[in-house]
Amino acid sequence: MNDRPKEEHWLVRSDTIRLLWKVFIAVLALTVLAQSVIGVKGYFGVDGWFGFGAAFGFLSCLIMVVVAKGLGFVLKRDENYYSGQNQDD
Amino acid sequence: MIELISPSYILIAAAILIGLTRGLLRTAIILGAPLLTLVVIWLIPDGVVTTFSFLGYQIEPLEGSPLRRLFATIFALMAFAGGLYAFRQARWYELAAAYAYAAGAVGVSFAGDLITFFLYWEFMALFSTIVVWCGGTSGARAAGIRYAVMHFLGGIILKVGILGVVISTGSVDVRPMLASDFSTWMILIGILINAAAPPVSAWLTDAYPEASPTGSVFLSAFTTKTAVLALIMLFPGEPILIYVGIYMVMYGIIYALLENDARRILAYSIVNQVGFMVCAIGIGTQMALNGAAAHAFAHIIYKGLLFMSAGAVIYRTGKGKCTELGGLFRTMPLTAVCGIIGALAISGFPLTSGFTTKTMISQAAADQNLVPIYFLLAAASAGVFLHAGIKFPWFVFFQRDSGLRPKDAPWNMSAAMILFSLLCLLIGIFPQLLYDFLPYPVEYKAYKAGKVLFYLQLLLFSGLAFFLLLPLMRRTLTISLDTDWLWRIVLNKVANVIYVALAVIGKAMEVRVRTALVAFGEFAGLHFGSKQKEDREQQGIFALTWSIGATALWVAILLTGFMVAYFI
Numbered sequence: 001m002n003d004r005p006k007e008e009h010w011l012v013r014s015d016t017i018r019l020l021w022k023v024f025i026a027v028l029a030l031t032v033l034a035q036s037v038i039g040v041k042g043y044f045g046v047d048g049w050f051g052f053g054a055a056f057g058f059l060s061c062l063i064m065v066v067v068a069k070g071l072g073f074v075l076k077r078d079e080n081y082y083s084g085q086n087q088d089d
Numbered sequence: 090m091i092e093l094i095s096p097s098y099i100l101i102a103a104a105i106l107i108g109l110t111r112g113l114l115r116t117a118i119i120l121g122a123p124l125l126t127l128v129v130i131w132l133i134p135d136g137v138v139t140t141f142s143f144l145g146y147q148i149e150p151l152e153g154s155p156l157r158r159l160f161a162t163i164f165a166l167m168a169f170a171g172g173l174y175a176f177r178q179a180r181w182y183e184l185a186a187a188y189a190y191a192a193g194a195v196g197v198s199f200a201g202d203l204i205t206f207f208l209y210w211e212f213m214a215l216f217s218t219i220v221v222w223c224g225g226t227s228g229a230r231a232a233g234i235r236y237a238v239m240h241f242l243g244g245i246i247l248k249v250g251i252l253g254v255v256i257s258t259g260s261v262d263v264r265p266m267l268a269s270d271f272s273t274w275m276i277l278i279g280i281l282i283n284a285a286a287p288p289v290s291a292w293l294t295d296a297y298p299e300a301s302p303t304g305s306v307f308l309s310a311f312t313t314k315t316a317v318l319a320l321i322m323l324f325p326g327e328p329i330l331i332y333v334g335i336y337m338v339m340y341g342i343i344y345a346l347l348e349n350d351a352r353r354i355l356a357y358s359i360v361n362q363v364g365f366m367v368c369a370i371g372i373g374t375q376m377a378l379n380g381a382a383a384h385a386f387a388h389i390i391y392k393g394l395l396f397m398s399a400g401a402v403i404y405r406t407g408k409g410k411c412t413e414l415g416g417l418f419r420t421m422p423l424t425a426v427c428g429i430i431g432a433l434a435i436s437g438f439p440l441t442s443g444f445t446t447k448t449m450i451s452q453a454a455a456d457q458n459l460v461p462i463y464f465l466l467a468a469a470s471a472g473v474f475l476h477a478g479i480k481f482p483w484f485v486f487f488q489r490d491s492g493l494r495p496k497d498a499p500w501n502m503s504a505a506m507i508l509f510s511l512l513c514l515l516i517g518i519f520p521q522l523l524y525d526f527l528p529y530p531v532e533y534k535a536y537k538a539g540k541v542l543f544y545l546q547l548l549l550f551s552g553l554a555f556f557l558l559l560p561l562m563r564r565t566l567t568i569s570l571d572t573d574w575l576w577r578i579v580l581n582k583v584a585n586v587i588y589v590a591l592a593v594i595g596k597a598m599e600v601r602v603r604t605a606l607v608a609f610g611e612f613a614g615l616h617f618g619s620k621q622k623e624d625r626e627q628q629g630i631f632a633l634t635w636s637i638g639a640t641a642l643w644v645a646i647l648l649t650g651f652m653v654a655y656f657i
Contacts, residue, residue: 011418012416012490024552024553027549028549028550028553031542031545031546031549032546034542035542035546038538038539038542039539040539040540040542040543041537041539042543043455043463044455044460044463047464047467047543051546052543052546053542053543053544053545053546053547053550054546054547054549054550055550056464056467056468056471056547057471057546057547057548057549057550057551057554058550058551058553058554060467060468060471060472060551061471061472061475061550061551061554061555061558062554062558064342064343064346064468064472064475065346065475065554065558065561065562066561067343068342068343068344068346068347069561071343071347071569072347072567072569074570075347075569075570075571076347076565076567076568076569076570077567077568077569077570078566078567078568079349079566079567079568081568081570082568082577082578083228
């Protein structure tokens with residue numbers, strides 16, 4: 001996704017996006033499958049398991065997004081929250 | 090050997106001259122001074138270079154060591170790139186303040202004693218506040234005041250700690266200590282405030298995004314990283330720092346995920362990245378300290394680059410929120426590519442500087458068998474890719490088409506971004522270039538096939554998570570509450586209550602005081618005032634007249650009493 005020519009919409013066409021997804025998924029599969037050839041020597045055993053990096057990365061992101069979303073319900077305020085406050089004073 | 094002048098003086102002189110000169114000469118000063126500073130930095134030998142005595146203390150304004158030179162080098166490099174980025178767009182006083190700020194950072198780097206250290210520390214607080222104010226908006230003014238209050242408060246805490254340590258040890262030397270008593274705790278807290286540690290991380294994310302597009306580039310580099318240097322010099326291996334660091338890492342990720350303002354996302358990720366370094370300093374082994382120093386070096390480059398990229402967008406469009414941006418890759422390809430390189434570097438993608446430095450910290454955690462810390466750092470690496478590595482470029486340069494078609498960045502901004510992009514890749518591809526300058530010998534190999542594969546899996550699947558979870562991350566026109574709510578709202582309310590209460594008390598008192606004054610006036614008039622009442626009858630005790638004889642007698646008695654007292 002790093003290189004993009006200047007022509008308009010080349011990158012945002014649905015064909016391109018579909019292709020990018022296919023390439024992306026192929027690369028993802030490749031990084032996991034490559035582990036059968038290149039051994040990952042984990043520090044603590046568990047991190048050397050097959051596909052551990054993939055699962056760990058995905059799950060940690062999932063947890064972080066969900067936690068952030070949950071905290072968002074408590075912490076999010078309108079963007080004029082503070083400036084509105086100051087005007088009252 | 091010739092007495093070296095402190096490299097910080099060169100930048101201070103440049104800051105003064107920026108205001109006095111115009112045109113080409115000013116440009117020459119802006120670009121030349123940091124390079125000259127670099128030369129002087131590398132002339133400084135190890136050990137104390139200059140020293141003099143002040144109030145009985147040995148002041149060592151210039152002390153060299155590989156660690157100090159490494160940090161001073163990156164500060165000077167940052168001043169150069171920031172100057173290049175800003176010199177055609179920023180106002181002269183912003184540049185002057187930024188150079189004085191950089192001078193403070195270089196000064197702290199070489200401070201051999203706590204007094205010099207403290208002076209440069211406050212110097213930075215002063216001029217960084219001015220850089221925040223140069224944002225020019227009412228928001229920037231208010232944020233600048235909050236920023237100044239926080240830093241001067243931190244300065245006082247630091248000062249209390251320094252005084253305590255000086256009194257108890259009798260030495261002002263900068264040397265490693267542990268937070269074991271009141272004074273050392275005060276020093277640690279004072280430094281951690283500048284590192285944007287909890288619970289006051291909010292000063293950073295409050296102030297930096299309010300500065301001008303050029304100002305935030307300078308701000309991103311100096312304050313937190315001098316705090317990292319100070320921690321490496323004063324508190325290596327202080328265990329509490331491990332947990333402070335982990336908290337900062339997670340805090341940065343969660344808040345950045347909630348944020349809408351592009352530069353505030355980057356500000357949260359400063360807290361996150363500094364968290365990695367603080368954690369490493371807490372681990373405290375040679376590998377960990379090398380990792381913290383290397384990561385600080387790499388971080389200043391890629392974070393500066395990210396702020397440059399965001400700054401160019403704001404400079405061209407006047408907009409900085411994810412909800413208003415998008416699709417800018419069409420007309421700002423160079424800014425987008427440089428932003429993406431910075432984003433990959435901060436995520437620690439293989440072949441970028443983040444990979445070769447951050448993995449040293451993970452390695453240090455693994456070497457010390459800190460299993461939970463190691464896995465939390467790995468999860469955080471995934472989280473960095475999520476909140477900064479993809480989120481920032483995605484929402485600014487891609488996502489939907491915002492319809493904006495701004496020109497790409499001006500040539501000088503582009504030149505600075507290209508310079509830093511190349512440095513990100515250079516350190517990523519040839520890490521030995523940086524490893525050679527680290528404080529301790531490095532036997533670390535950054536690239537092993539298994540490790541690269543592990544991180545590729547980790548990062549790419551984080552990418553997958555990002556795109557699958559996009560619906561959960563829809564941008565909203567919101568801010569997120571932080572601990573600064575306590576002083577921006579609660580403290581404000583408390584102050585209002587006190588103010589109202591005082592006003593009520595004052596009003597009630599006013600009547601009483603007036604009655605009392607009238608009564609007192611009558612009383613005074615009665616006893617001290619007029620000699621006689623209207624009926625000429627003598628009244629006031631103190632208004633009575635004495636005869637000359639009685640007065641002379643009393644004087645004689647007093648003098649006799651005095652003489653007797655004198656001879657006794």
